[in-house]
Amino acid sequence: MTLFAGLESIVRPDVPLRNYTWYGLGGPARWFATPRTDAEAVEVLARCGEGGVPWRVLGRGANLLVRDEGVDGVVLTFCGEIEGPPAAALAGASRSDRTAFAPGGVRVDGARVWAGAGADFTKLVQHCVNRGLAGLENLAGIPGSMGGIIRMNAGGKHGSISQYVRRVRVLEADGRIDHRDAAAVGFAYRKTDLAGAVVLAAELELSESNPAALTRRFREIWLEKASQQPAVSERSCGCVFKNPPGQAAGALIDRAGMKGQRVGGAEISRRHANFIVAHNGATAKDVLDLAAVARDRVRSETGVELEFEVEIW
Numbered sequence: 001m002t003l004f005a006g007l008e009s010i011v012r013p014d015v016p017l018r019n020y021t022w023y024g025l026g027g028p029a030r031w032f033a034t035p036r037t038d039a040e041a042v043e044v045l046a047r048c049g050e051g052g053v054p055w056r057v058l059g060r061g062a063n064l065l066v067r068d069e070g071v072d073g074v075v076l077t078f079c080g081e082i083e084g085p086p087a088a089a090l091a092g093a094s095r096s097d098r099t100a101f102a103p104g105g106v107r108v109d110g111a112r113v114w115a116g117a118g119a120d121f122t123k124l125v126q127h128c129v130n131r132g133l134a135g136l137e138n139l140a141g142i143p144g145s146m147g148g149i150i151r152m153n154a155g156g157k158h159g160s161i162s163q164y165v166r167r168v169r170v171l172e173a174d175g176r177i178d179h180r181d182a183a184a185v186g187f188a189y190r191k192t193d194l195a196g197a198v199v200l201a202a203e204l205e206l207s208e209s210n211p212a213a214l215t216r217r218f219r220e221i222w223l224e225k226a227s228q229q230p231a232v233s234e235r236s237c238g239c240v241f242k243n244p245p246g247q248a249a250g251a252l253i254d255r256a257g258m259k260g261q262r263v264g265g266a267e268i269s270r271r272h273a274n275f276i277v278a279h280n281g282a283t284a285k286d287v288l289d290l291a292a293v294a295r296d297r298v299r300s301e302t303g304v305e306l307e308f309e310v311e312i313w
Contacts, residue, residue: 026066029075059148078103078118117147134209147199162187250274
């Protein structure tokens with residue numbers, strides 16, 4: 001811990017990452033950092049630079065598979081043990097403080113919403129719906145942190161987060177804290193141009209609407225997903241592969257006869273073939289091996305090369 005001397009309250013060694021992912025799989029992080037402020041995040045990454053230590057940023061682990069060997073470096077998260085203040089506590093923040101609050105913080109001003117990187121996206125969507133702010137209800141049922149949602153431009157057939165982003169507050173690779181407008185974020189299908197930068201907060205532009213109508217829309221999309229995807233109680237990472245242009249990865253895997261196929265404790269979901277479910281005793285290697293079988297089968301039968309949507313560490 002010499003490298004992180006003085007930061008023991010926010011940096012711990014050998015933390016099992018399986019406790020921080022929806023899959024519940026994977027080995028430990030050599031160091032696990034939970035900064036509570038922008039300044040602490042800057043300091044952690046500065047120490048990484050000094051020591052030549054690689055780092056990664058962990059959201060809520062909904063779209064992540066950690067290998068069984070773990071991560072030989074620093075895993076930094078804004079979704080750690082320390083929760084950010086609720087929106088009510090931030091209601092009196094000055095304009096200059098709107099994006100400088102704690103990592104889990106949320107602030108609403110009219111139709112504009114500021115959310116810290118560690119904010120729970122599902123709760124944020126529900127909060128906006130209840131307040132009559134339209135837009136995010138179209139992303140109902142997508143789990144994750146605000147930072148992760150931005151980083152991968154999360155979305156589905158009803159839209160993507162990029163439609164509602166005005167600007168993003170980031171910690172750049174050189175240690176500067178800056179703001180990027182939506183165009184500079186480089187939003188594309190399930191990706192952005194944020195490699196090397198850390199999302200600290202996002203400013204969203206929504207529109208005012210009727211809370212009852214938004215609630216109906218939210219429930220409609222939520223129930224649609226619940227009827228087509230594995231139960232929340234099952235361990236998965238959402239869609240494993242991106243949809244190829246004009247096609248659906250799940251349909252390709254299904255037509256290749258892969259539903260219900262298993263490798264060890266990992267199984268292609270019988271409900272939606274683009275989900276791999278981890279049963280008791282599964283390892284990350286089981287999931288990766290099964291994904292490789294699915295890719296090979298689809299390639300040999302259709303010529304289509306599936307690309308991972310899940311992030312693999």
